[in-house]
Amino acid sequence: MGAILSISINTFREAIRNKIFYALAFFALLIIVTGHFFADISLHNEKRVLWDIGSGLISFFALALSIFTSASIIHKEIDKKTIYLVLSKPVERWKFIAGKTLGLLATVYSVITAMLLIFIVEMLLTGVSPGVNIFKAFILIMGEVLLVVSVSILFSSFSSPFITGMMTIGAVFIGRMLPDLKQILFMKYEHDFWRNLAESLLQVFPQLYLFIPNGHDFNGYHVSITTDFVTWGFIGWSMVYTLTYSCVILAIASLILSKRDLT
Amino acid sequence: MAHLPLEIINLEKSFGTGFLNLKKVKPVKGISFEVKEGEIFGLLGPNGAGKTTTLKMITGLIFPDAGTISIFGKSSLSASSRKRIGFLPENPWFYEYLTAREFLKMTGGIFSIPSSEIRQRTDSLLERLGIAHAADTQMRKFSKGMLQRAGLAQAIINNPDFIILDEPLSGLDPIGRKDVRQLIIDLKKEGKTILFSSHILSDVEDVCDSVVILNSGLIKQKGRLSDLTATSAGTVEIQTQGPEMKLSDFPEKLRDSIQIESISRGTRLIFTEENANKNEILSFLIDAGQNIDKVFKHNRSLEDIFMENSSESKQQEN
């Protein structure tokens, strides 16, 4: 446990001492603060607008931060040879991956938690009560962050930061649009071998659409944080999905890293 | 039976380079050696000999194509084989956003050393390596010498029994070199085993107990340093003051085995002990009215052995 904890603390430290990260985090907090001007101009729909904007922004920045902070995470260590200082010690390579992942999660979770807190304060100031749906949405966002970070770490275990970033962004787009893509498949193609293959391929992508806090159609329902939001059961299952999917992905990343010569 | 700190058998490693890694280079071509408990072991060889590649295999950063490495009896393929070792990589890079203290705290944490103990060891190591004044400075502001010292500190934070150093003296000024050499000697006195690589022989000559000389991925020489540099081929140099001497002034049987040259106010003679008797020549010189100024006996230096081997392998390659 010592190794994993040390590596994750170090990863967290690296992120928060990075100027670009600071700028992003600062920007995120600033945007959240300005959210309430939108609420002001929307006359009597304050609650709806504020909730929509808040959860949407948190979700967006959570993704942006996840992609940004994790794209170079493994590559940089190998490139700068700092990894020699860690892996020449009695540390299995999967522990390195685990430490990096936890450090990144801690980083992104702290920023979005700060965003959430500001958001709640804003609501209180505007006289809107922060309902339980906000927290449900927040849990979903945390789950999505875990998926995105894991996918990105998998890519970064064998490719450069740029490629990793591009592939992760691609996976995020596909993952969020899976229902639409399936719909297209369903309408355009016969029920044949190729459609089945395409469908199972889509199944391999992280099912990120499950975690969009707001405004998406889901199995025919319009899910909204302000009206009919997902049940706790749904959240429970999405968490089980997130954890399982991430563990598998990270295990593959560990396997790839443990076969690599660190030169 | 206690296991040796290091035992390497028929180690080989190649890398793919170029387009699709199709071209192969083979920096380590089948080497075997062992390091015994309590010795200072030098892994020597010119640039590109395969030293770093070998050390990276020992520390599990890269994997051998063939052969085995055991560290205190455990295969280098398992992470636990690295419990009792400390390693300083070549030209180490650091997490530059960390201070030296934070960095040592992190490395100590990797070994699960309790934090009170880490704190205490960090202080004493920073002191010992002469960078206590920069303990709370981010390492991006460190000079090359300070980085090397920080690297040494992390290599011994876990109080390892076996310490592996890749070019520990590189990038250091004369004071730094002396300090690090002293550190290596002190560590040996504390009962540690040390393996270090170098391509600068004068640096290691007076420190190592045993050496391996590597060239182009093969072992050219190995053994105890004292055996390798044994005096059998020792050269003797005599400087005299007195009237100028010519080779024809010497008895006939000596003429083939000595070289002479005139120096200011006298003559210099050079010969090997195999070919001529030192005392005989000295008494001849005294009889000839020469004033003996200096007598040196040069042992065969590592440098000589090194040069012999490098030129040999150059010839083989051509």
Ligand SMILES: Nc1ncnc2c1ncn2[C@@H]1O[C@H](COP(=O)(O)OP(=O)(O)OP(=O)(O)O)[C@@H](O)[C@H]1O
């Ligand atoms: N990752 C790699 N890919 C391709 N070739 C490599 C790789 N690493 C090392 N080599 C080659 O292997 C040879 C030996 O390199 P190595 O770093 O082991 O030498 P060295 O003895 O440590 O030299 P130096 O004294 O310069 O540090 C060199 O010719 C080098 O180009």
Ligand SMILES: [Mg+2]
């Ligand atoms: Mg080297």
